[in-house]
Amino acid sequence: MNDLEHLLKLASASDLRTFSKDYAHKNEGFRQELLTFLDSKYVNKNEKTIEDYCRQMRGSFGFTQKIGDRWHSFIVPDWYLITSRANSILKEGDKLLAIGNANAAASIAVEFFVALQDTYDEDCLSDDYDGDIACEIGNSCEQAEQLLLKSIKHSSMSKDVVQDLTKKLNDISKTSFSHDLNNYFIFDFDHMFLQVSQTTMSDDEQLNMFDTQIMQHAGQYDQFVYVERKVDMLRQLHRDADAQAELRKYKNLPEIRTLVVNDLISKKDFQTAVQLIHEGIDVARELGHWGTVRSWREKELEIYEKSGDQSRQIDMCSTLFVSERGSMTYYRKLKALIPANEWKDFLYQLLSKISNDGSGMFGQSVIADIYVAEKEVDKLYELIMSHGRPRLNSLNRYAKHTGENHAKQLLDAYEQLLKSEARINVNVKTYHRIAEAMSYMCQLHDGKQAAHQLAEFFRQEYRRRPKMMEEIKQF
Numbered sequence: 001m002n003d004l005e006h007l008l009k010l011a012s013a014s015d016l017r018t019f020s021k022d023y024a025h026k027n028e029g030f031r032q033e034l035l036t037f038l039d040s041k042y043v044n045k046n047e048k049t050i051e052d053y054c055r056q057m058r059g060s061f062g063f064t065q066k067i068g069d070r071w072h073s074f075i076v077p078d079w080y081l082i083t084s085r086a087n088s089i090l091k092e093g094d095k096l097l098a099i100g101n102a103n104a105a106a107s108i109a110v111e112f113f114v115a116l117q118d119t120y121d122e123d124c125l126s127d128d129y130d131g132d133i134a135c136e137i138g139n140s141c142e143q144a145e146q147l148l149l150k151s152i153k154h155s156s157m158s159k160d161v162v163q164d165l166t167k168k169l170n171d172i173s174k175t176s177f178s179h180d181l182n183n184y185f186i187f188d189f190d191h192m193f194l195q196v197s198q199t200t201m202s203d204d205e206q207l208n209m210f211d212t213q214i215m216q217h218a219g220q221y222d223q224f225v226y227v228e229r230k231v232d233m234l235r236q237l238h239r240d241a242d243a244q245a246e247l248r249k250y251k252n253l254p255e256i257r258t259l260v261v262n263d264l265i266s267k268k269d270f271q272t273a274v275q276l277i278h279e280g281i282d283v284a285r286e287l288g289h290w291g292t293v294r295s296w297r298e299k300e301l302e303i304y305e306k307s308g309d310q311s312r313q314i315d316m317c318s319t320l321f322v323s324e325r326g327s328m329t330y331y332r333k334l335k336a337l338i339p340a341n342e343w344k345d346f347l348y349q350l351l352s353k354i355s356n357d358g359s360g361m362f363g364q365s366v367i368a369d370i371y372v373a374e375k376e377v378d379k380l381y382e383l384i385m386s387h388g389r390p391r392l393n394s395l396n397r398y399a400k401h402t403g404e405n406h407a408k409q410l411l412d413a414y415e416q417l418l419k420s421e422a423r424i425n426v427n428v429k430t431y432h433r434i435a436e437a438m439s440y441m442c443q444l445h446d447g448k449q450a451a452h453q454l455a456e457f458f459r460q461e462y463r464r465r466p467k468m469m470e471e472i473k474q475f
Contacts, residue, residue: 050104050161053089053096054111060085061115077119083136086112090143097151103161106151110165112144113189117177134186141187148192152199166200169193170209174216182222194229203237214250224255231259251276252283254292261299270307274300294323310337318350325354326366331373347374368398377403385409392417392437400443407445414441415454422458428467434458435471442475451475 008016024031063081067074089108097105116137152162170193172178178189190213197206210230217223227250234243250256257280264273277300284292301316314337321330331347338346351367371380381402384390390413399410418434438454441447455475462468 050107053093053104053108057086057089057108057111058115060089061119077121079133079136082119083140086115086140087143090140090147093147093151097147097154100154100156102151102154102157105154106148106157106161106165109144109148109151110168112140113172114168116141117172117175120177120180134184138186141181141189145187145192149195152196162200166196169196173209174212179217179220179222190226203233206233224250224253227253227256228259251279254280254284254289254295258299265303265306270303273303277303294320297323313337321350322353326351326370328366328369328373331366331370365394365398368394372398372401377401377406381406381410385413390417392421392433396437396440399440404445407447411441411444411447411450414438415450418454419457422462422468426465431465431468431471434468435474438472438475 020034024034061077061082063078063085064075065078065081067076090112093105093108096102096108120137148165151157152165173190173193178193181187181189193209194206197209201209207230210226210233213226214223214230217226227246231243231246234240234246247256247260251260257276261273261276261280264270264276277296281293281296284290284296297316297320301313301320304312304316314334317330317333317337321327321334324330334346334350335343347370351370354367365383368380368383371377371383380398384394384398384402390410395410395414395417399414402410414437418437421430421434438451441451441454444450452475455472458472459469
């Protein structure tokens with residue numbers, strides 16, 4: 001006996017489980033005794049009720065912390081402790097499910113969402129700059145979701161308990177809480193509820209649920225999601241006419257209108273598709289949604305490209321080009337559509353319709369890019385110098401494309417700009433920017449000599465700036 005006790009102390013839990021399982025498979029008497037022992041110890045002798053587990057989950061949301069200073073302090077939920085404790089209880093729910101107590105496991109999961117709703121406050125994320133709190137809550141939500149979905153599919157799950165839990169989830173789905181979770185990219189509660197409802201609700205009940213969600217999300221950016229879900233279900237039920245009616249009902253939502261338009265395009269009903277697009281443009285204009293207007297015009301262009309209507313392709317490309325204050329994409333499309341002998345006149349008439357200051361983001365200008373592509377060096381030079389004193393970024397990007405005739409004027413402009421930079425700004429970033437610009441000077445005709453002369457000036461004028469001397473030593 002002493003030898004057995006000694007060996008049992010040495011054996012691992014895994015070894016003992018493996019032996020017990022294998023021996024029970026071979027010996028029916030041992031198997032029955034083991035089942036009786038485990039059942040009495042871990043199932044029937046478990047005195048906790050479902051309410052006990054739910055109370056335990058609610059209690060885990062009571063952890064708080066004090067923030068602020070001694071003059072202005074606040075008590076707020078301690079989400080790190082809350083989620084840590086809740087996760088432990090959810091893991092206990094996994095163990096309950098493993099021994100066939102699906103009712104308790106599912107109740108724990110649903111109680112997590114009930115307690116989270118009662119504790120959650122949108123303000124709790126106002127200082128969550130790095131998203132850590134949202135991530136912790138989201139991970140716990142996913143763990144609860146997995147436990148719930150496994151539990152409701154378990155054979156031991158009671159129908160009455162399922163109905164009661166579904167009602168609780170339905171109540172939560174009607175509040176702003178579920179929208180907040182999704183809005184902050186924490187958790188898609190409605191998608192989880194959809195999966196539960198597919199198991200527990202009739203078809204009509206699910207469709208009514210979608211109607212409720214569509215109304216709840218009216219005017220919100222994600223309303224179309226619930227319309228799409230209802231349409232998908234109607235199609236699965238082979239109720240195609242009802243699905244089409246639902247799409248028509250909510251066609252003022254851009255995403256739904258896009259579905260209808262795409263369906264018409266696939267059927268080559270281009271005329272009706274364009275009509276719907278024009279209606280969508282009118283709606284978007286009334287709302288001031290100019291990005292949506294642009295998207296509809298791009299879709300209209302797609303239709304003309306599919307139908308081979310070149311005249312309307314030109315009109316729509318021109319409209320998009322002007323509305324975007326120039327676009328290389330539509331410049332290339334138009335150049336491919338317009339006859340070569342008409343191209344220059346067409347292009348410059350088009351360019352006259354857009355305002356241009358010659359700068360653009362970080363010195364990039366679509367107009368300048370077009371002049372580069374068209375090899376219009378004189379017009380490019382005029383554009384660069386249009387302010388009398390060009391911007392440094394514009395010089396760096398476009399000066400090399402202007403040819404030899406304008407090199408001297410551009411090098412003079414470089415010299416004035418860089419001397420001004422060196423005089424006004426004394427920091428390492430400025431020195432690097434000056435050295436970078438001097439490397440661009442070298443790309444111009446006689447630019448290397450000009451850069452060297454400028455460097456000599458700097459070495460005389462600013463010899464006590466070692467960081468600057470280091471940056472320009474190559475010139």
